[in-house]
Amino acid sequence: MKWVLAVVSTILLAQPVIADELLVSFGGGPQPDSSQNNKTYGIDYSFKTFEKSYRQHIDIGVSYTELTTDADENKRIRAFSIYPQLNLYPRQRSWGQPYFFVRALGPSYISRNQLGNRRQDNNFSFQAQVGYAARINWRGKEDLVLMVSWKHFSNANLFSDNDGIDVPFVINLGMKI
Template structure:
């Protein structure tokens, strides 16, 4: 199953849930699903052999940090023995080379990440302990080596697919949390002089289980209004600059981008597929945006499907206030080179973060303030990102 097919499946199942208006229950696509966080040691034998042979550059040393993280962005259990998952793995700090040129010691880093699409099988060996193994596709992206004069690089870019396999043990702490001890491995790729990659970690899995009926009835009694559908028109502008984008990219809880948008207009449709009684809501959305770049005023457009994680932190009689985060919405961008910045490929991801309000007796009116970003998550070797400035969205809920 391709990644885009998974998103189509999620959207379709969410639509069914919406049609039946059972929004206090998790959508079918999310029931028996899970997310994972793993922290451990990554090992790969980067040496002088990865460097290009260039005159006037002499290898001195290489530093290979080992701390790394692996996230399972989405996993789904088909039954008690078989599941599928999408993962992302990268070191916390990059490999760093030191070299001598013109009598001066300089350094350059090598960035690398591994995206995975794997099948996981497990069997119980005790009441709360399972042993598992996984096998599937890994996409390795390597970007490194400072651009030297005449366009030379010390370490060439690499982007290739490979096997990804591993295994480990899982301890069921409670119905929602599993503790993990695991490892994953990808073989070397001689064509790119890429060493084998191994990762050993500990972590946890958070399981999404169907909401119990008594909890659903309790949530319905609270009586807060949760709009079912929302249509928005938005406008983006640099009238206040990129200060908000830069602030949140430095914290960091969001991203900037080397390519910058000057202005734009967007059209979005969302539907609410799940909400708790008070605070959390999950929406799925689709949208189209039309932008003008900041330097050369080049026009381009994007089309996206995306999730929205909404936290309704203030309920009052005249309005409800929320913050939201939308991440990794698969998108199409019509132009790859924007203001001479090569952003990668036309497949990318949309991210948004904002503050919003529903107001009026029936909560039919909506306004949002947000910032945005497009990038491909380093699944391609070029990923400088596109920065969307402060935007105002006006919406109607129904």
């Protein structure tokens, strides 16, 4: 296992760093298959980008997410995640660079295993997020970022209790730093 970690670390450190993107997020909406409504806010930091081609980038980052609900019990949890994010860009550039993105299988620690009536078996979970974004030209560069997405936490059925925790509408605003 140590040699795998050493190889992965070497590959990550050998790549040029071009990310350094800081985003704040907020959002909310109804939990599917439940009567509760969830809200979120948080912060994401993408620290590494691998450019596979002009149209495909992979970002690596970390995030802190606070989730709340209007249910009577278990009203708040916090999640700490590491995420890979695939960005898919169109062929043509425009006033800003639009793209589709997906975060999947981002290992996460959740502070409690229940939010409202949604239950996870333990404190291990995965973050998934899918949406549409744009890098907006500011000061002659694509410095600003606007993202609209759906965010989801679950344990991918690795454990018996796996009620997903969803926030159907999330906005991320950020910039390159």
